[in-house]
Amino acid sequence: MQYKAPIMSELVAEGKSPEVVFWVGCAGSFDQRAQRVTTAFTKILNQLNINFAVLGTEEACTGDPARRAGNEFVFQMLAQQNVATLNNYGVKKIVTTCPHCFNTLKNEYPALGGNYEVIHHSQYLQTLINDGKLKVEGGAFKGKRITYHDSCYLGRANEIYEAPRAVIESLDADLVEINKSKANGLCCGAGGSQMFKEDEPGNKRINTERTGELLEVYPEVIAVACPFCNTMISDGVKGVNQQDDVKVLDIAELISQANSY
Amino acid sequence: MDIFLSIVQILIFIGLVGTAFYFGFKKFKEIYDNINLGKPETINTTLSFRIKSVLLIAFAQKKMFKLTFAALLHLVIYVSFCITQIELIEIFLDGFTAGHRRIFHLAEDTFFQSIYVFAISFIEFLTLLTLVVTIIFILRRTTFLINRFNKPELKGFPAKDALTILTFELILITCIFLMNGADSAIRIKELGHGYGFLIGDIIGSMLTGLSFGALEVLEKIGWYGHLCMVLGFLLYLPYSKHLHVILAFPNTFFTRPEAKGEIHNMPAIMHEVKSMIDPSYTVPATDGEVQFGAKDVFDLSWKSLLDAYTCTECGRCTQACPANITGKKLSPRKIMMDTRDRMEDITKGKKEHGPDFVDNKTLLGDYITAEELRACTTCNACVEECPVNISPLSIIVELRRNLIMEQSDSPSEWNTIFANMENNQAPWQFSPEDRLKWTEELN
Numbered sequence: 001m002q003y004k005a006p007i008m009s010e011l012v013a014e015g016k017s018p019e020v021v022f023w024v025g026c027a028g029s030f031d032q033r034a035q036r037v038t039t040a041f042t043k044i045l046n047q048l049n050i051n052f053a054v055l056g057t058e059e060a061c062t063g064d065p066a067r068r069a070g071n072e073f074v075f076q077m078l079a080q081q082n083v084a085t086l087n088n089y090g091v092k093k094i095v096t097t098c099p100h101c102f103n104t105l106k107n108e109y110p111a112l113g114g115n116y117e118v119i120h121h122s123q124y125l126q127t128l129i130n131d132g133k134l135k136v137e138g139g140a141f142k143g144k145r146i147t148y149h150d151s152c153y154l155g156r157a158n159e160i161y162e163a164p165r166a167v168i169e170s171l172d173a174d175l176v177e178i179n180k181s182k183a184n185g186l187c188c189g190a191g192g193s194q195m196f197k198e199d200e201p202g203n204k205r206i207n208t209e210r211t212g213e214l215l216e217v218y219p220e221v222i223a224v225a226c227p228f229c230n231t232m233i234s235d236g237v238k239g240v241n242q243q244d245d246v247k248v249l250d251i252a253e254l255i256s257q258a259n260s261y
Numbered sequence: 262m263d264i265f266l267s268i269v270q271i272l273i274f275i276g277l278v279g280t281a282f283y284f285g286f287k288k289f290k291e292i293y294d295n296i297n298l299g300k301p302e303t304i305n306t307t308l309s310f311r312i313k314s315v316l317l318i319a320f321a322q323k324k325m326f327k328l329t330f331a332a333l334l335h336l337v338i339y340v341s342f343c344i345t346q347i348e349l350i351e352i353f354l355d356g357f358t359a360g361h362r363r364i365f366h367l368a369e370d371t372f373f374q375s376i377y378v379f380a381i382s383f384i385e386f387l388t389l390l391t392l393v394v395t396i397i398f399i400l401r402r403t404t405f406l407i408n409r410f411n412k413p414e415l416k417g418f419p420a421k422d423a424l425t426i427l428t429f430e431l432i433l434i435t436c437i438f439l440m441n442g443a444d445s446a447i448r449i450k451e452l453g454h455g456y457g458f459l460i461g462d463i464i465g466s467m468l469t470g471l472s473f474g475a476l477e478v479l480e481k482i483g484w485y486g487h488l489c490m491v492l493g494f495l496l497y498l499p500y501s502k503h504l505h506v507i508l509a510f511p512n513t514f515f516t517r518p519e520a521k522g523e524i525h526n527m528p529a530i531m532h533e534v535k536s537m538i539d540p541s542y543t544v545p546a547t548d549g550e551v552q553f554g555a556k557d558v559f560d561l562s563w564k565s566l567l568d569a570y571t572c573t574e575c576g577r578c579t580q581a582c583p584a585n586i587t588g589k590k591l592s593p594r595k596i597m598m599d600t601r602d603r604m605e606d607i608t609k610g611k612k613e614h615g616p617d618f619v620d621n622k623t624l625l626g627d628y629i630t631a632e633e634l635r636a637c638t639t640c641n642a643c644v645e646e647c648p649v650n651i652s653p654l655s656i657i658v659e660l661r662r663n664l665i666m667e668q669s670d671s672p673s674e675w676n677t678i679f680a681n682m683e684n685n686q687a688p689w690q691f692s693p694e695d696r697l698k699w700t701e702e703l704n
Contacts, residue, residue: 003703026687028699035699042703056697060686068639069675070554070661072527074682076534081686084538107523112531152640157522183645184327187583192639196688197674200636203588210583 211236299563409576440483554662578643
């Protein structure tokens with residue numbers, strides 16, 4: 001199958017209107033590891049013939065790291081630009097693979113006049129599976145020990161705990177919960193703009209602590225649903241030299257690999 | 262002579278209660294005024310949501326049960342505290358009329374006598390349980406090294422505060438048993454049987470060797486001791502972390518409705534940026550100078566100030582904080598304690614030096630440092646943990662805003678991402694033209 005990522009401006013020029021906009025996010029666009037998640041999710045959308053589009057060069061950072069660092073000016077500049085772009089295209093529905101983009105688009109853009117139905121890809125995939133549109137082969141992950149690391153911005157911030165787990169369960173995998181999961185989950189260490197700076201003085205890195213908790217259940221795969229968690233936990237696994245035994249994969253990658261897309 | 266004694270008793274009682282209520286009211290009013298000095302914040306919730314929050318979170322202590330053992334211990338004290346207040350009805354009635362067990366005597370030889378005896382016995386049972394729990398609590402604070410009770414912010418007054426109240430409790434329990442026991446002993450000596458109290462009668466039967474005079478003195482010590490402990494608690498409460506026994510209710514009543522991930526909008530900056538993008542946009546008039554974020558306590562929302570006075574310093578937030586767990590300086594509990602301390606310091610200063618008091622200190626900098634604020638991952642673990650719905654994160658965000666936008670105090674890496682976001686619309690230094698580069702890897 002020839003995979004495509006239709007671009008909003010081009011579709012509109014052709015007089016077409018996509019049903020859903022795939023918000024790729026900065027990590028998904030530029031970070032090499034997150035790009036693989038973006039392509040995995042795009043492949044799923046293609047395989048299911050979903051009428052989607054990306055904004056491409058018209059997409060800007062949602063402003064999440066700026067707002068959380070305390071720089072409201074930069075947040076407003078980016079957010080208002082995005083709201084203008086989205087409203088200009090009359091976008092109704094957005095799906096994103098990044099919980100930070102998800103949270104900002106869903107909870108913070110309405111105050112700026114941006115009202116959309118915003119869906120995280122874990123929810124989107126869960127719906128596709130439940131509707132019978134997405135058939136998961138289980139395949140590569142059947143019976144594998146998979147644990148899931150809750151993203152703070154998906155979990156505590158937006159109370160989405162079941163959707164990513166439902167996606168993992170569709171693989172016929174052995175989903176093992178760690179002690180501190182769901183509302184009790186520990187942050188990977190990247191939120192609040194920590195991703196972009198050195199840690200404050202302390203005795204341990206947060207991702208090392210969290211990875212330790214995840215490795216306690218001897219998983220073969222640590223599933224994540226956030227590009228920043230992905231980076232942090234991957235680094236944590238490398239830090240204890242277990243990268244050959246424990247894979248850190250996004251739930252979109254689990255599906256695309258299981259179905260050999 | 263009897264009448265004279267009665268009048269003296271009533272005057273002592275009114276004097277004690279009046280003084281306690283006067284000073285108590287004054288201090289509570291001070292706290293109320295401080296909370297009202299906070300910035301306006303509208304809490305958009307329905308009355309049914311508010312009542313539900315109070316019933317579930319404050320009344321039924323739902324979130325306490327994340328730690329079952331601690332929650333059960335706390336529940337004992339909480340239930341005893343509430344139910345023991347029934348006894349106060351009679352204490353007040355007796356106090357105002359120089360009487361002795363007036364309710365009992367009204368109920369005596371009627372159906373209500375058994376209800377009275379049951380009520381007092383039930384209170385005694387709860388009091389005994391409270392004694393056990395109080396001892397466990399003291400051991401948890403002093404002997405067992407429970408991590409969240411051994412953090413730096415608890416050194417000094419906060420550690421003493423916890424033990425002070427536990428000592429209050431031990432004295433109160435002693436007074437209750439002394440009062441009921443001596444009273445029962447007198448009755449046993451007079452009538453050959455006690456009141457029928459579960460524990461009071463047992464203690465009474467052991468005290469019958471004492472003279473009537475001695476027993477009456479013991480009974481009065483118990484009675485006045487009980488009263489003084491209650492009034493003392495009332496006076497001490499507003500200075501202590503135990504203020505939560507009252508403020509947990511309004512604080513959960515005003516629970517914020519937003520998704521935890523939402524950080525509230527700043528209309529002033531929204532308008533300013535709008536007018537930059539669209540020059541024809543007219544910025545709505547604002548009343549005078551606008552300061553971004555919070556530098557001092559009264560720049561915070563009144564809800565954050567109420568949060569600070571409600572905090573019980575239990576440390577569940579700090580125990581769950583990823584920054585604190587990994588040895589960073591940030592402790593969400595300390596954020597709340599500092600906010601309250603700052604308000605109290607300003608109040609004290611104003612009292613001593615008049616209403617124009619300034620000490621050239623601010624919450625940001627002198628109480629809470631940039632290092633603490635910068636360690637926060639905004640993960641909401643502290644907010645999730647708090648048994649009374651406090652948000653340390655709201656304060657952290659407001660202080661961060663001031664640090665960045667008013668004081669331009671930002672780590673260099675953050676300055677870099679701000680510049681990248683302004684110039685490239687991404688935190689990294691990639692050209693916006695390359696946003697679709699990933700599509701090359703699609704096939």
